[in-house]
């Protein structure tokens with residue numbers, strides 16, 4: 034599963050590119066979330082979910098605002114799906130599971146095979162945007178069958194992710210200081226008081242970040258602080274095991290949206306076993322303490338964490 038970006042990389046493909054792109058993990062979401070029972074109830078086509086439509090109809094779906102720029106990764110992956118005679122829907126979820134397994138500390142996700150290779154183009158506007166109001170995001174995810182807390186669970190993927198398009202001036206700026214480790218740093222760092230924009234001023238969908246080089250999406254900023262989700266968010270800060278379990282469960286649901294799981298075959302053994310993270314204890318970045326935390330979960334104090342010794346450098350990925 035070759036690809037360009039390798040925030041978590043393991044080995045190289047035949048074309049000598051690093052393996053393990055997190056763009057692949059984002060693709061699992063952009064394909065699957067094209068699924069709306071609400072549209073179906075109005076007698077319209079609601080989308081087929083994790084059906085490969087973003088690869089089958091790339092010219093249309095990668096022009097949807099939230100998926101602009103994904104054409105590159107789709108075009109890069111399509112020949113592999115064709116060569117191995119795998120349906121586009123299966124291939125996208127397979128590649129995403131492999132990508133996550135390349136991150137230290139990541140889960141070995143379930144992979145079910147057997148999605149049909151017939152799909153229709155997804156309706157527009159089903160993928161959330163970082164500038165969307167939080168009520169709109171929760172409603173959209175709710176329509177697809179996810180509670181607000183399950184969205185928090187899925188957002189563990191932003192622990193190994195970076196942005197290119199919200200502010201192209203700081204291409205590759207990650208959402209936490211450890212973008213090659215699937216850890217709870219994302220859930221800690223998003224709760225720190227934002228003080229700066231890593232690039233040149235603010236952009237649509239951007240919130241202030243606490244550390245130079247780190248990028249905070251407006252949606253992550255709001256979801257971290259919303260009373261409906263703040264406690265689930267904070268619960269992962271000292272419990273990476275729970276974070277991985279909840280993410281795994283939510284991904285099993287997301288990766289099969291629109292499919293009948295009883296018709297799929299469990300091929301999880303083809304997904305590599307991830308390496309362990311060097312540490313599974315989250316910390317405050319250099320210079321930050323509990324005083325910088327915007328305590329958002331009412332009733333449960335923010336856990337005690339140590340401050341990292343030495344400078345926190347945020348890598349470009």
Ligand code: HEM
Nearest residue numbers: 055056058059062161162163187190194195196197198199
């Ligand atoms: C409220 C829901 C979400 C919003 C608004 C959102 C928004 C975004 C945005 C704006 C980016 C940066 C894209 C760019 O500039 O290149 C991004 C990156 C990413 N997102 Fe999300 N996201 C959401 C949920 C998810 C979910 C559910 C997953 C996976 C399960 C996911 C996985 C990723 C990954 C892996 C990246 C990094 C892509 C890369 O490195 O190229 N996101 N997200």
Ligand SMILES: [Ca+2]
Nearest residue numbers: 064067082086
């Ligand atoms: Ca789809």
Ligand SMILES: [Ca+2]
Nearest residue numbers: 192211214216
């Ligand atoms: Ca991380």
